[in-house]
């Protein structure tokens with residue numbers, strides 16, 4: 056049977072983005088797990104799905 060796995064194909068595509076001709080990291084790596092593990096971006100925080108490390112984005116307003 057045919058499986059619908061469009062998700063897995065694009066799973067790793069968002070780690071980098073091109074901005075103003077420069078390669079930019081869109082995701083930050085976890086300081087606890089090391090450079091191989093990326094924090095998942097949320098609106099106001101970044102969190103590691105592996106160890107649970109969470110970094111809140113500071114907004115001074």
Ligand SMILES: [Zn+2]
Nearest residue numbers: 085088103106
């Ligand atoms: Zn981690």
